[in-house]
Amino acid sequence: MRNIVYLYPSLLNGLTILLGTAAGAAFSRVPPRIRETALQGAGLFVLLLGAQMALHMARPLNALLAMALGAAVGEGLNLEAGISRLAGWAKKRLGGTATAEAFVASAILFDVGALAIVGSIQAGLGQTPVLLLTKSVLDGISAVLLSATLGWGVAASAPLTALYEGSVTVLAGPLVPVFRPTVLQDFDVVGGLIVSAIGIGFIWRPPPLKVVTLLPALPLAVILGWAGAWLHITFL
16 A cells, blocks of 8 residues: 555556647647757766766665676566567567657657666665656656657557556555665665666667666666675675
């Protein structure tokens, strides 16, 4: 029941997507130079937010191993290509219309990434949900830009985003005992590094880092943290 209280960031995220879609559809096309500058400004903020999380690095070797091994696992699973295939399949199933294209593009943008996962877990663990609140603002801005080009289909991703993030938030509750203070700190550091990668992708186009490929680093940070505690290895 405790986790239900922390659902408001997920609901807010869905609301900002709806508001952003309405604003974008009303104002038609946004000039590319305004779109690029707005994304770069948001990217700088996200980069700084991730860096602030990552600076609380008590066990740097754990973070390094989690990131390196996580990237290797992500490449081995070919996660980036998997997301591309999923997008193509969804567009075909939905008929390939403009509305379907808008829904698929926005759903992947809003729901496939570290901010949605790490932010929802952060909220579910009872921490201040700064990541989901930040994501709500970013998604609202993105919805304005997307709907100005793709139309009202972007709004269809709003309930999906709220449901997805809310589900992860509720499911994170039973994981509270797993996230002992040192493990939670390692998780935050790795999550911060991945959030910084998202910010870099907003600033530089095309994104130079494969953010989705890095996602396996999150569970690896938890596994390595517990392994270090169990084996009494102080630097893990």
